[in-house]
Amino acid sequence: METFQTLLAKKLADALTAAKLPNAGELTPASDARFGDYQTNAALVLAKQRGENPRNVAEKILGRVDVGDLCEPPTVAGVGFINFTLRAEAVAKKAAELLQDERLGVTKTTSTRKIVIDFGSPNVAKPMHVGHVRSTVLGDALARIAQFFGHEVIRDNHIGDWGTQFGMVIYGWKNLLDRQSLQRDPIAELVRIYKETNERSTKDPSVREACRQELVKMQSGDAENLSIWKQCVDLSMGDFERAYKLLDIHYDIQRGESFYNDRLPKVVERLLKSGLAEISEGAVCVFFRDIPELADKPCIIRKRDGGYNYATTDVATVDYRINDLKADTIWIVTGAPQILHFKQIFEIARREGYKADFRHITHGSILGENRKLMKTRSGDNVPLRELLDEACARARKIVEEKNPDLSDTEKIDIAQKIGIGAVKYADLSQYRMTDYVFSWDKMLSLQGNTAPYLQNAYVRIRSIFRKAGETQTKIDQLVLAEAAEINLAKLLCQFAEVVPQVLNDFRPNILANYLFELANSFHTFYEACPVLKSEEPARSSRLALCDLAGRVLQRGLDLLGIKVPEKM
């Protein structure tokens, strides 16, 4: 199904051809409602190219443009913009078509790609914390959207399960472990022994050396240490799974760093053999002397002591994803500090001849009220579990207040949808690169650009249908008369124009902002236009509009990984 934007772009292209002008400029949504619904700067661009007066060029185009019954006659405005205003009948017709469309107008891609999306990546023996929220939530949303477009998506959790932290964890396990605590709350106990060991090792060089030895033993295959490692991995994975269940996050594969162990020597060998890597100060490095930005920043792929590091693992990971998984596209979602690292990794991959489309999708940080990285009072990372539990508890409190008569199971379900949705939406409604200040009150507010506000719009729609006793609408003709109806319907038609924009630069906030506008527009409509009490044909038409709005809200939020309750 074509959007108004693509339909009008074609009409414009036809007009340019008829006027013997090259195709130029673009047709975009109007920057302001005063200018109608769509605008084009084609005349401005052409006038510049040809040294003519823009308004004259615009008039020339206007003489050839035939918008049929889509729009009112287009007009020239300002320095030479051409403005298009949709006719209510055309909007009504399109909305009726959308009602019949499962995909709500969003067309599938014609060039399906195989995309590995790497996001989340928590560390074993450490709790998931607030720092994992952005990568996890953003990566999941992008995966959902890519999938919706028909791409083949492989969600990969690149778990940190082989790092140097294991030296300390194993030392702690052997010397400090309390079995009962481990049974009660495994992650807390792992964290305790890790922290305590860390403290000791900073004070006592002999402890530090002992930790290093434990790590070396593990990495060289010591059975006891490997068994401790395995137990830690299993305990942590259980912890991750609980968080993912609550967050409704799913992975197709979870290839931790350890998965790549036996591939690392071959990676270094290969890079040395091909001349891409060389030995420098005892370490194996890749230099990028021809790239000014990286000229003085070599990438170490084997340490002087013969050990491998995360760069080695990441090169092996690229190999695996392209050669074994047959990916043609790799998206890696991590915080901005890793920009340099992945520039190097991707550059190495290109030099090795890989043609895949590599994207490092970076994001900013979540800050506390003090505008510094969000931490607990004692300075630790805020555990994810506590964060999510509190979100649900706070949401529960609000539900209790507003709707005390609901059953207990309903309240729990609703609180979870609102609480988790609020955390996710607070993140996704913002441009990914900017740091943002975490605020319970703001994200759980019923007013403003929040998940509960959007969910409430959906709930109001469901409420209408419960009252009507009708599950869905069965009409093929809408009658749009009131401004609030027309505006809502136009917005609904834009869903298919907005969703593709998200993948343009990986900005789910574009979709979030659209959904906020939609919810706002729906609320305005709701205030201005009675549905069930109005006369036919308005009643059926408005019911259909509600149906469509509910489905777009539900689908849009689903693409962001957010659920909608039926009541709240």
Place this chain on the structure above:
RNA sequence: GCGCCCGUAGCUCAGCCGGAUAGAGCAACGGAUUUCUAAUCCGUCGGUCGGGUGUUCGAGUCACCCCGGGCGCGCCA
């Protein structure tokens, strides 16, 4: 020293490929409710887009310089 990201209303933030008089939300103030959930809606107030120079018909957006904040830069991940 080199590099990356950010700087927009009192606060929190949108403004992708340069387009018209820079937009929301919150807060503040003023209105609307015998209602399909007022958990909402409508209105008012509020900005030399950090500063400067340049590119051009046009710059919050691009280039260069400066200021301020955050982060990263050979053996942690």
